Amino acid sequence: MRGILRGPVAERLAVRTGLRWKLSAAIALVGALVAVALSLVVHNAARVSMLDNARDLADERIQIAQRNYELTGKPNFPSIAVDDRHLPPALREKVEQGRRATYVSDRPDRGPDIWAAVPVKGGHVLSLHTGFTDRSTDILNDLDQALVIGSIAVVLGGSALGVLIGGQLSRRLRKAAAAANQMAKGETDVRVRDAIGGVVRDETDDLASAVDAMADALQQRLEAERRVTADIAHELRTPVTGLLTAAELLPPGRPTELVLDRAKAMRTLVEDVLEVARLDGASERAELQDILLGEFVARRVAAKDPQIEVRVVHESEVMTDPRRLERVLFNLLANAARHGKPPVQVTVEGRVIRVRDHGPGFPEDLLADGPSRFRTGSADRAGHGHGLGLTIAAGQARVLGARLTFRNIRPVGTPEGTPAEGAVAVLWLPEHAPTATGSHPMLP
Numbered sequence: 472m473r474g475i476l477r478g479p480v481a482e483r484l485a486v487r488t489g490l491r492w493k494l495s496a497a498i499a500l501v502g503a504l505v506a507v508a509l510s511l512v513v514h515n516a517a518r519v520s521m522l523d524n525a526r527d528l529a530d531e532r533i534q535i536a537q538r539n540y541e542l543t544g545k546p547n548f549p550s551i552a553v554d555d556r557h558l559p560p561a562l563r564e565k566v567e568q569g570r571r572a573t574y575v576s577d578r579p580d581r582g583p584d585i586w587a588a589v590p591v592k593g594g595h596v597l598s599l600h601t602g603f604t605d606r607s608t609d610i611l612n613d614l615d616q617a618l619v620i621g622s623i624a625v626v627l628g629g630s631a632l633g634v635l636i637g638g639q640l641s642r643r644l645r646k647a648a649a650a651a652n653q654m655a656k657g658e659t660d661v662r663v664r665d666a667i668g669g670v671v672r673d674e675t676d677d678l679a680s681a682v683d684a685m686a687d688a689l690q691q692r693l694e695a696e697r698r699v700t701a702d703i704a705h706e707l708r709t710p711v712t713g714l715l716t717a718a719e720l721l722p723p724g725r726p727t728e729l730v731l732d733r734a735k736a737m738r739t740l741v742e743d744v745l746e747v748a749r750l751d752g753a754s755e756r757a758e759l760q761d762i763l764l765g766e767f768v769a770r771r772v773a774a775k776d777p778q779i780e781v782r783v784v785h786e787s788e789v790m791t792d793p794r795r796l797e798r799v800l801f802n803l804l805a806n807a808a809r810h811g812k813p814p815v816q817v818t819v820e821g822r823v824i825r826v827r828d829h830g831p832g833f834p835e836d837l838l839a840d841g842p843s844r845f846r847t848g849s850a851d852r853a854g855h856g857h858g859l860g861l862t863i864a865a866g867q868a869r870v871l872g873a874r875l876t877f878r879n880i881r882p883v884g885t886p887e888g889t890p891a892e893g894a895v896a897v898l899w900l901p902e903h904a905p906t907a908t909g910s911h912p913m914l915p
Contacts, residue, residue: 494640495633502629506622510615517614522583525601526573529587533571533599537589540597548599553591555598562588566596643667643675647682654686693751707741743859750866757792757870764789764900765819771797772817775804784820789900795867796900799875800824802864803896811894822900832879832891841865841877864896874899 536548546553558566565572571589588598650666663679663686715734721727749755765783772781800817803826807815811828818825842861861877868875875898879891 492634492637494637495630498629498633499626502625503622506625510618510622513618514611514615518611521611522575522585525585526575526587529585529599529601530571530573533573533587533589533597536599537571537591537597540591546597550599550601552598552600553595555596555600557600558588558596558598559586562586562598563596566590640673640675647675647679650679651682654682659686659690698748703744707737711738711741740859743863746863747859747866750863750870755870757795757872759790760793761788761790762793763787764822764824767793767796768800768817768819768824771800772804775801776808776815778813779804779815779817781817782819784818786819787821789822791871791873791900795871799864799867799871799873799898800826802860802867803898806860806864806896807894822902824898824900825895826898827880827893827895829893832894833877837861838877838879861896868898872901872903874901 532548533551536546536551539547540551540553559574559576562572562574565574566588567590569590572587574586574588576584576586583602585601586598588596591597646667647663650661650663653661654663663682664676667675667679711734715731715738718727718730718734721730763786765786769781769783772779804815804817807826807828807830811830814829816825816827818827842865865875875896877894877896880893880895881889881891
C-alpha cells in the first residue's frame, strides 16, 4: 500500500538546496541545450556547405572531362571512368534521362563520396568519383572541436553567472528571513526592506515591502488590542475595589468568606492584566541596583515560605531591578506550589536561578511555545489560577534583559514519553544589565 509522506518524515527525506545552486543548474542546463542545438546546426550547415562546394567542383571537372572525351574519344582526366559499374543507381537514372548530375553517398566507415556523371556520344556514361578531401575533414573536425570547447565554456560561464545571480538573490532572501525572524521575536523596529538593502529593485523588494506592511498592520492591531485590554482592566479597578470594600463590611460567616475570596481573586486578575498590558507595551524600564544575588534570593524566599530550600552554589554581585526580580521569583514559586509537588528547591549559581519542583512537569505546549496568557498548567482550570503568572514572569525577565527557560526533569536514557520527575524554571540574568532605554550597553 502506497501513501504520501507527511510531517517530520517528509522533512527529513527532503533535500535542502540553495537558491544559487538551483539557479546555476537551471542556467547551465539551458546553456547546455542551447549550445548543443547551435553546435548541431553549425556542424550540419558547415558540412552541407563543404559538400555543395565539392559537388560544384566535381561538376566543373566532369564538364572539362566531357569536352576532352568528345575531342579525343578517351577519358584523359584524373578519376574519370566510362560506364563505371559502381555508379549509384540514383545517379545512373538521372544520366539515362540525358541530364548531367552530381550525387553524394555516405559510408559509415569513412567520409562521403562525391559522384558526377554526364552522358556522352555512343550511349556511354562518363563519371567522376572522388572522396571527401582530408583538408575538408580536418576543417570539419577542427570546427567540431571548437564547438565542443565553446559549449563547455558557455555551460561553465552560465553556471558561474547563475551562482553569482543566485548568490545575490539568496543573500537578500536570507537577510529578509533573518529580519522577519527578528520581527517574529518582537523586535518591532526591524524592517525587512532596510535589512536587505541594495540599489537594484526587484521582486525581493516587493516581498520585503509587503512583509513590512503586514508587520505594521499587525503591530497596530496588537497595540489596539493591548490598549483595549488595559482600558478595560483599568476601568474594572474601581468597581472591583468597591466590591471588595463592600464585602469586607458583610457580617462574618461562610458566605462572606466566599465573596471576599472571589473579590480578591478578581482584584488580582485585574492587576495582573494591567501588568501584562504594560509589559506588552514595551515601555517598562528597569530601576537598577547592585545586589548580592544569593543573599537576596535567600532572604526573599525565606520571607515567602521558610519551608522552601535555598542553596547558594556560587555567590555573585549583579546589577538588576530587585522589585522585578522578586516578582519573577515569586511567580515561579507560586507556579511550582500550585502545579507541582513538594519539595520545591531554589538554587543560585552565579547569575543563574533555578526553581525546581517534583510534580508532573510543565505541559508540552508550554515547553514548545513558552508561557501563554490564560493558559494554566493543568487541564482543569477550575481552582488553578488564571494562567498569567508565567506570562508576567517572562515579561519581567525580558525587561531585566534576562532569559527564562522551562524544562522537565527525566532520568537519563529514558524515552521521551516517560512521565517527568519534576519541572525546573531557569532564570539567566545578563552579564551586563539593560540601560535606561531597555537596550544593552555596547562594550568596546
